[in-house]
Amino acid sequence: MGYCGTKRWKSSKVSLELLGKAREIAEKLDGEVVAVLLGYEVEKLTDTLIHHGADRVILIDNINLKHYTTDAYTKAICEVAKEKNPEIIFIGATYIGRDLGPRVAARLKTGLTADCTGLDVDDETKNLLMTRPAFGGNIMATIECPNHRPQMSTVRPGVFSVPCADYGRE
Amino acid sequence: MNILVFIKQVPDTNEVRIDPKTGTLIREGVPSIINPDDMNAIEEALRIKEEVGAKVTVVTMGPQQAEKALREALAMGVDEAVLLTDRAFAGADTWATSLVLAKAAEKLGYDLIFAGRQAIDGDTAQVGPEIAEHLNLPQVTYVEKVEVLDGEVRVRRALEDGYETLRVKLPCLLTCIKELNNPRYMNIYDIFTCYSKEIKVMGLSDLELQKEEVGLIGSPTKVKKSFTKGPKAQGEKYDVPALEAANIITEKLKGMHLI
Numbered sequence: 001m002g003y004c005g006t007k008r009w010k011s012s013k014v015s016l017e018l019l020g021k022a023r024e025i026a027e028k029l030d031g032e033v034v035a036v037l038l039g040y041e042v043e044k045l046t047d048t049l050i051h052h053g054a055d056r057v058i059l060i061d062n063i064n065l066k067h068y069t070t071d072a073y074t075k076a077i078c079e080v081a082k083e084k085n086p087e088i089i090f091i092g093a094t095y096i097g098r099d100l101g102p103r104v105a106a107r108l109k110t111g112l113t114a115d116c117t118g119l120d121v122d123d124e125t126k127n128l129l130m131t132r133p134a135f136g137g138n139i140m141a142t143i144e145c146p147n148h149r150p151q152m153s154t155v156r157p158g159v160f161s162v163p164c165a166d167y168g169r170e
Numbered sequence: 171m172n173i174l175v176f177i178k179q180v181p182d183t184n185e186v187r188i189d190p191k192t193g194t195l196i197r198e199g200v201p202s203i204i205n206p207d208d209m210n211a212i213e214e215a216l217r218i219k220e221e222v223g224a225k226v227t228v229v230t231m232g233p234q235q236a237e238k239a240l241r242e243a244l245a246m247g248v249d250e251a252v253l254l255t256d257r258a259f260a261g262a263d264t265w266a267t268s269l270v271l272a273k274a275a276e277k278l279g280y281d282l283i284f285a286g287r288q289a290i291d292g293d294t295a296q297v298g299p300e301i302a303e304h305l306n307l308p309q310v311t312y313v314e315k316v317e318v319l320d321g322e323v324r325v326r327r328a329l330e331d332g333y334e335t336l337r338v339k340l341p342c343l344l345t346c347i348k349e350l351n352n353p354r355y356m357n358i359y360d361i362f363t364c365y366s367k368e369i370k371v372m373g374l375s376d377l378e379l380q381k382e383e384v385g386l387i388g389s390p391t392k393v394k395k396s397f398t399k400g401p402k403a404q405g406e407k408y409d410v411p412a413l414e415a416a417n418i419i420t421e422k423l424k425g426m427h428l429i
């Protein structure tokens with residue numbers, strides 16, 4: 001039961017990159033990809049998310065989400081996470097994603113792997129394997145979050161490619 | 171006003187060497203410095219102290235030798251220094267680190283908290299926001315300008331494509347980037363007195379924390395393995411006139427469907 005949440009505020013490219021990767025991971029885990037879309041009057045973006053690999057989109061459209069605030073966005077994501085109990089949450093490692101990610105992880109009392117450049121699933125344990133650079137890129141580390149859920153990571157923009165849109169997906 | 175500044179002692183990464191056999195970092199003999207963003211955090215706290223008056227306390231979690239980072243901060247002019255050290259704290263990820271730092275903040279009291287945006291070793295930029303969450307405080311990350319007003323601060327935060335200016339009620343937590351200011355040097359007077367000042371030391375029991383909540387055991391994330399990036403494969407060399415070089419390049423790019 002892999003359940004991947006992806007988070008986006010604008011039609012940012014990294015969100016689409018995440019969807020491609022989330023799709024790949026979800027297939028390995030036999031789970032589904034759910035995109036969480038926050039904003040105001042952003043409904044038209046839901047199709048793009050589906051076309052790029054989301055099975056479902058959770059849309060929270062509210063005037064309070066028009067501009068990013070740490071408070072409102074953390075609250076919205078945490079409510080969704082508490083209700084849906086996702087296995088995995090991916091967030092783009094943009095300035096905003098790196099403001100939001102640790103706040104959400106701390107509230108959900110779980111681990112967060114920063115700035116991942118590689119994501120895979122352990123064949124045996126089915127845990128997410130998150131690989132990231134540290135020490136200014138001098139060292140790479142593969143990190144696991146074995147006993148806490150969701151497993152969370154922020155992912156660097158431009159690392160994974162945007163999947164080809166499939167306009168037939170519904 | 172009480173200002174807390176969280177600082178981390180980090181290896182000077184220009185000097186970092188990796189053991190070619192084990193792929194791990196060689197820490198012995200590597201000089202340690204105060205994390206660069208944290209220098210900006212100290213500077214900003216001192217600037218506010220000079221402008222409106224404040225007591226500035228630096229706090230670090232680390233082994234005994236992290237005391238040196240605290241002495242350096244004292245030599246820059248901060249008022250007090252606190253070392254959080256305990257064998258149980260070792261191996262902490264950002265969740266467990268931020269829990270210890272947040273507990274210390276509760277014990278010490280604060281109106282304004284500064285952290286660096288990111289440490290140059292762990293490189294996660296997660297500790298600041300996680301402390302703020304543990305303390306249930308508003309946060310602003312990537313701060314490049316701070317003005318103290320009455321009971322609130324006006325701050326400018328950097329974004330990829332510009333910046334935004336926010337007003338935040340105190341108490342709050344701000345994470346600093348190098349654009350914020352130019353950190354001062356240690357001054358002669360404080361260098362002389364920094365060794366006579368007392369450093370407050372706190373451990374697990376002082377913070378009323380349990381062993382299971384901190385350090386390696388309290389950390390949700392585990393480093394499964396670490397390795398150095400393999401060297402890049404050798405490139406191809408051409409020694410040809412410019413025009414021919416241009417052709418080779420365009421052919422290659424076409425081959426990769428980039429143009």
Ligand SMILES: Cc1cc2nc3c(=O)[nH]c(=O)nc-3n(C[C@H](O)[C@H](O)[C@H](O)COP(=O)(O)OP(=O)(O)OC[C@H]3O[C@@H](n4cnc5c(N)ncnc54)[C@H](O)[C@@H]3O)c2cc1C
Nearest residue numbers: 113114176231263264285286288289292293294295296297
């Ligand atoms: C190779 C490697 C990879 C890692 N990857 C992860 C990961 O993905 N997720 C994870 O949760 N942990 C990870 N860790 C553990 C993490 O490095 C430690 O928890 C570290 O103590 C804090 O993280 P940081 O260095 O990234 O700090 P950052 O979050 O980048 O630091 C930001 C600011 O927080 C303050 N701060 C940080 N540490 C201290 C301290 N000890 N004392 C006082 N102030 C402090 C400083 O103001 C600093 O500027 C990793 C460790 C290694 C060795």
